[in-house]
Amino acid sequence: MTDSTETTAAPLTHAGRRAPEPLDPRTAEVFHASVSDPLARFTGLLELARANPHTREPTAMSLSTVDADGQPSSRIVLLKQLDARGFVFFTNLHSRKGRAIAANSRVALLFHWQALEVQVRIEGPAVLVQDAEADDYFAHRPRQSQLGAWASEQSEELASREELIARFKKLDEKFANQPVARPPHWSGFYVAPRTIEFWRNQESRLHERERYSRADERTPWAHALLNP
Ligand SMILES: Cc1cc2nc3c(=O)[nH]c(=O)nc-3n(C[C@H](O)[C@H](O)[C@H](O)COP(=O)(O)O)c2cc1C
Secondary structure: OOOOOOOOOOOOOOOOOOOOOOOOOOHHHHHOOOOOOHHHHHHHHHHHHHHOOOOOOOOEEEEEEEOOOOOEEEEEEEOOEEEOOEEEEEEEOOOHHHHHHHHOOEEEEEEEEOOOOEEEEEEEEEEEOOHHHHHHHHHOOOHHHHHHHHHOOOOOOOOOHHHHHHHHHHHHHHOOOOOOOOOOOEEEEEEOOOEEEEEEOOHHHOOEEEEEEOOOOOOOOEEEEOOO
16 A cells, blocks of 8 residues: 555656747747836737737636635636726636635736746736626627526536536526526626736746736836846
């Protein structure tokens, strides 16, 4: 029997890995553009990632929350809008993340665009969007996704996939020949950035790190370089 403290796994190495995709040559220029405005700087990098054929989900971001017991958890969500308020995503308010945010609105977002070798970290409070905004976004989703939002009791235990599919079919019949209304427990949040940190891979581990911070949206951004 293996001692539980012993590890049988081989250490992770680069052996046998596929060669990485070539890096986007425009990264350095875009990374150093719009330095006075971190949101514009972010947008430039997002557009570059979007244009890169090796980036499948440029708007995918890790969302980390901390629940009422202080337990952190992370998951991927999609950035659906970026404006002066901040970074908008949509989700089920009854989900694990929804409950965590209700207890503690302080969250962190993380983007990693491999083809650019760039990471962006964002921290700030998550604020519920207005109902009208959630209605508008929901109305533009494909019908199947709208029904899925009703069918899925996101993060709850599920007895079987059949149960979920049966629920979906029932809802399909219920909403036949009529628009699917937004579930009241399905909405969006914007993350109002209080810190935004840009990281870019450099040789000898002398990576570039730049942090912007501000106490609230009326305060100008403070900018600092950080040790890698
Ligand atoms: C690429 C990708 C995109 C996703 N986008 C969303 C999203 O926009 N909103 C969402 O609620 N879940 C999204 N998910 C699912 C979440 O990662 C997660 O499984 C789900 O929201 C439940 O999380 P929770 O139990 O922590 O609340 C996405 C997952 C992946 C892999």
